[in-house]
Amino acid sequence: MRSRAPWSALAVLSFVAASVRIAAQDVTVMPLDWLGPHDPGDELPAMKGFAEPKFPTELTKTTQIGWAEIESYVDEKGVLYVKEASGTLPCFAGLAEAAYANVTFDPAHRGGAPIAARLRHVLLFNPASAAPDGPDATPRLLRAKMIIDPARKVVEETLRPEPEVVWVAAHVDVSGRVTEVLAPSPRLTKLILAGMSDWQFAPARRGGAPTETALRLPVILAAPGGLEENVFVPPHILSKVAPTFPFEAARYGVGGAVLLDYVVDTNGIATEIKVRRRSHDVFASAAVSAVKKWKFAPALRDGLPVDRRARQLFTFTLDDSQMDESLRKGSESGGKGVTVKSEGDPSKLPESLRYDTAPKVWQLEHPKYPYALLAKSVRGSAQIAVVIGPDGKIATSKVVRADSPEFGYALQAAVEQFRYEPAIRNGDPTPTIVTVEEKFEIKTAGENLVVSDEERAALKLELKNPEKIAKTTELDAKPRAIHTPAPAYPRSLDEAVDGEAVVEFLVNEDGRALLPRVISASRPEFGYAAVHGVSDWRFEQPTRNGKPVTVRARVPFKFRAPEGYPNEQRVLVP
Numbered sequence: 001m002r003s004r005a006p007w008s009a010l011a012v013l014s015f016v017a018a019s020v021r022i023a024a025q026d027v028t029v030m031p032l033d034w035l036g037p038h039d040p041g042d043e044l045p046a047m048k049g050f051a052e053p054k055f056p057t058e059l060t061k062t063t064q065i066g067w068a069e070i071e072s073y074v075d076e077k078g079v080l081y082v083k084e085a086s087g088t089l090p091c092f093a094g095l096a097e098a099a100y101a102n103v104t105f106d107p108a109h110r111g112g113a114p115i116a117a118r119l120r121h122v123l124l125f126n127p128a129s130a131a132p133d134g135p136d137a138t139p140r141l142l143r144a145k146m147i148i149d150p151a152r153k154v155v156e157e158t159l160r161p162e163p164e165v166v167w168v169a170a171h172v173d174v175s176g177r178v179t180e181v182l183a184p185s186p187r188l189t190k191l192i193l194a195g196m197s198d199w200q201f202a203p204a205r206r207g208g209a210p211t212e213t214a215l216r217l218p219v220i221l222a223a224p225g226g227l228e229e230n231v232f233v234p235p236h237i238l239s240k241v242a243p244t245f246p247f248e249a250a251r252y253g254v255g256g257a258v259l260l261d262y263v264v265d266t267n268g269i270a271t272e273i274k275v276r277r278r279s280h281d282v283f284a285s286a287a288v289s290a291v292k293k294w295k296f297a298p299a300l301r302d303g304l305p306v307d308r309r310a311r312q313l314f315t316f317t318l319d320d321s322q323m324d325e326s327l328r329k330g331s332e333s334g335g336k337g338v339t340v341k342s343e344g345d346p347s348k349l350p351e352s353l354r355y356d357t358a359p360k361v362w363q364l365e366h367p368k369y370p371y372a373l374l375a376k377s378v379r380g381s382a383q384i385a386v387v388i389g390p391d392g393k394i395a396t397s398k399v400v401r402a403d404s405p406e407f408g409y410a411l412q413a414a415v416e417q418f419r420y421e422p423a424i425r426n427g428d429p430t431p432t433i434v435t436v437e438e439k440f441e442i443k444t445a446g447e448n449l450v451v452s453d454e455e456r457a458a459l460k461l462e463l464k465n466p467e468k469i470a471k472t473t474e475l476d477a478k479p480r481a482i483h484t485p486a487p488a489y490p491r492s493l494d495e496a497v498d499g500e501a502v503v504e505f506l507v508n509e510d511g512r513a514l515l516p517r518v519i520s521a522s523r524p525e526f527g528y529a530a531v532h533g534v535s536d537w538r539f540e541q542p543t544r545n546g547k548p549v550t551v552r553a554r555v556p557f558k559f560r561a562p563e564g565y566p567n568e569q570r571v572l573v574p
Contacts, residue, residue: 353387369410382411472551
């Protein structure tokens with residue numbers, strides 16, 4: 001082990017990068033590979049119809065390496081059942097998905113007989129500075145794969161958590177091997193260094209000679225339990241219908257996204273549908289309604305149908321020229337509800353937050369109306385300043401203005417769940433700042449994206465007929481939790497502190513958690529983070545004397561600071 005820390009060589013990297021001959025950036029499509037040790041046969045599947053991806057136009061000036069990985073399952077007839085794409089940037093994962101859109105396969109073989117195969121397909125996105133010819137170059141990525149992180153555990157007996165991109169400082173020696181790594185925590189440093197043992201680079205060059213150097217690298221961490229650990233045939237979609245774009249969202253000019261988990265039963269029907277992530281309930285309802293109409297071939301174990309969980313992402317977009325360009329130009333998006341605005345003149349921003357291409361929002365969540373203010377029909381608005389990191393996630397946020405503190409905290413909790421395609425500067429993803437504003441208004445039914453019709457009905461019940469709301473001790477049985485994701489740790493906190501909160505809410509006759517409110521919290525940020533998280537909870541139908549009923553519940557939460565929080569690369573809101 002070298003005594004010098006790997007990041008001390010970053011100055012050398014800057015010199016090398018500055019002296020490199022400008023060439024075209026490129027995409028390298030790696031050969032198909034077996035995904036797990038149980039898979040290898042004599043012959044890999046033959047792939048047809050793969051569309052060679054092109055390097056993203058907005059990243060043509062990038063100096064950073066990127067990559068994407070697709071895990072797929074191809075049966076013994078050559079039918080592609082599953083393809084799960086992950087990328088160091090959303091656009092890389094999207095390009096990988098698009099490249100696979102029309103792919104067909106001849107099956108893999110073992111001993112001359114066709115077999116099912118689990119496959120890994122990696123696409124490498126190398127910058128122009130890493131061109132293979134020329135005397136000077138930065139390191140060129142030749143081989144990479146996702147790293148399994150045992151700490152990213154599967155919860156609720158569902159699919160593994162979505163992969164996470166972590167940026168590390170790495171040292172690449174003259175043989176093209178990674179010898180040192182600095183990650184956000186000691187545990188991750190050890191894990192990632194071990195996981196990169198079979199990565200390979202063409203080393204940096206200076207004057208035609210290989211040289212050691214340091215660079216920043218994106219690593220994809222995945223939880224155990226992927227396709228490589230499955231020993232049966234996954235379910236396969238036979239027919240599907242597209243969800244209907246919600247009229248309420250179209251009226252307000254709002255797009256969105258929904259991620260569903262569901263069980264495909266032995267009859268090929270989607271059951272136990274859970275909304276894992278949604279930008280708003282109206283989109284979730286549309287996605288759920290569509291999946292209920294889909295037909296599947298069920299999963300098989302030892303040739304027999306079995307229940308198996310699956311996951312599906314839905315994106316709801318208006319006309320792209322209408323929504324996306326408005327963000328790039330710094331004008332407003334989101335219609336009369338939530339408004340996201342990037343700076344129209346980036347030169348007015350601090351130097352570290354300037355960009356050439358504005359960030360693009362792809363996951364938007366509406367806040368929960370603070371209960372005390374909703375009950376009194378108090379209207380207002382709030383504005384939040386948000387720093388978006390180069391990974392497209394929220395680095396931190398700050399309340400700029402709020403007619404009431406509660407509005408500010410509620411919007412902040414929602415905004416921290418937004419996801420973006422990051423801003424671009426000189427071809428590289430870069431941090432920047434946007435502002436988000438929300439008007440909290442109680443409108444007529446069907447005209448409000450902040451207060452749903454179900455919440456309106458629950459509020460009416462609570463204010464006019466509270467005696468009809470059951471206590472948990474009066475129920476026939478404690479409702480089984482169907483979907484209870486943990487609230488996110490508040491990114492607005494400037495230091496790593498633990499916290500707690502107690503939240504009360506109603507569970508209606510359909511099992512939805514409604515009208516969550518803070519009962520107590522060690523900090524307001526923890527209370528409103530818990531409220532926002534609870535708003536996505538689902539339960540089995542509560543009953544009293546055999547009849548569906550609305551019940552009042554109260555839950556305590558404890559928050560632990562995430563590993564490595566706050567990141568040393570974190571940019572604070574100016």
